[in-house]
Amino acid sequence: MELFSVKMRSSREEEHISGAETIVDRAELVEVVGSFVKRALNHTKGEPDFINVKIEKLKEKPLELVALPVYDLMTPVDEETLRKLFGLMGFPNERGIELYREILRGAAPGGKVMRGAMLVKLPFGERVEPDRERGVRVSTVGIVKEAEERLKKLAGDRYTENLRDALVLATKVLNHPAVLGELCVSDDPNYTIGYVTVKGLGYVRLRGIKEKGLRKGGRVFFLKENCDVEELINYLEKKPVIIKEVSSYSSVVDVRELLSSPMR
Ligand code: COA
Ligand code: AMP
Numbered sequence: 001m002e003l004f005s006v007k008m009r010s011s012r013e014e015e016h017i018s019g020a021e022t023i024v025d026r027a028e029l030v031e032v033v034g035s036f037v038k039r040a041l042n043h044t045k046g047e048p049d050f051i052n053v054k055i056e057k058l059k060e061k062p063l064e065l066v067a068l069p070v071y072d073l074m075t076p077v078d079e080e081t082l083r084k085l086f087g088l089m090g091f092p093n094e095r096g097i098e099l100y101r102e103i104l105r106g107a108a109p110g111g112k113v114m115r116g117a118m119l120v121k122l123p124f125g126e127r128v129e130p131d132r133e134r135g136v137r138v139s140t141v142g143i144v145k146e147a148e149e150r151l152k153k154l155a156g157d158r159y160t161e162n163l164r165d166a167l168v169l170a171t172k173v174l175n176h177p178a179v180l181g182e183l184c185v186s187d188d189p190n191y192t193i194g195y196v197t198v199k200g201l202g203y204v205r206l207r208g209i210k211e212k213g214l215r216k217g218g219r220v221f222f223l224k225e226n227c228d229v230e231e232l233i234n235y236l237e238k239k240p241v242i243i244k245e246v247s248s249y250s251s252v253v254d255v256r257e258l259l260s261s262p263m264r
Pocket of ligand 1: 007009016018021093115139142166169
């Protein structure tokens, strides 16, 4: 089967509005390109004056992964909850909170939003991404239709395209052996659901991670001390990964329930 990576990004007056990508076979190309253009034209952040769609044939077979189990925390998140999640990751709590606040202020120089993720390394959580404005952007990912349908069924009315895309991206990231977890706050002023992933646990959906209307957001990838950063960046940007299956979607009322999760 011939597989293609399809990537879309849109902007207005050089400012990024939205992006999307997937991996599909040749027969699905036309439909996917149409749906991405539609998506670019209907974004809550506004109307683009530039839409770029890129199609590339994959040169290697994608790595097939099962999506992380999703835990939907039904109570609004606070810093204490984040501290517990950083603790589960084995990352210093207070440094984690500093990074979260940095995201809310804009983690690029001058308080701007980064174009990709921060990389922070144990033991102290120093930033090691090569460029603090750009960060590192995960790419070359996709999900098969059957898995997407299953996620829709499991999540029911809590399903969103943001959830699907973020779960795909986060599954690729956490699959790398040097990654302990991730924190994500969307920069979309209308989307206030963020997440934390934790190795050995899964994807924890966090409501109210920022105030509605805030145009800031960002991502942090938490790394082990011995991480080879160059090798990791190459994996995150270039290794094709496709989600073949979805595992589970459960509601959680208190983050303490996660401490005794069967995955741990
Ligand atoms: N924020 C700001 N600018 C962005 C951007 C973002 N999230 N993504 C792309 N751009 C702009 C930048 O100017 C970038 O130049 P840079 O590399 O110097 O930062 C330029 O577009 C080209 O980016 P590139 O990644 O080379 O474009 P692409 O067409 O190959 O892929 C995406 C674009 C958006 C599809 C890809 O980067 C991506 O983010 N994929 C994941 C998409 C996804 O599922 N996102 C949802 C996560 S919840
Ligand atoms: P979003 O969830 O799309 O609102 O993105 C939230 C933040 O994550 C953005 O502000 C960027 O800092 C960062 N980001 C966006 N796309 C990527 C990506 N593909 N990989 C890593 N980080 C990203």
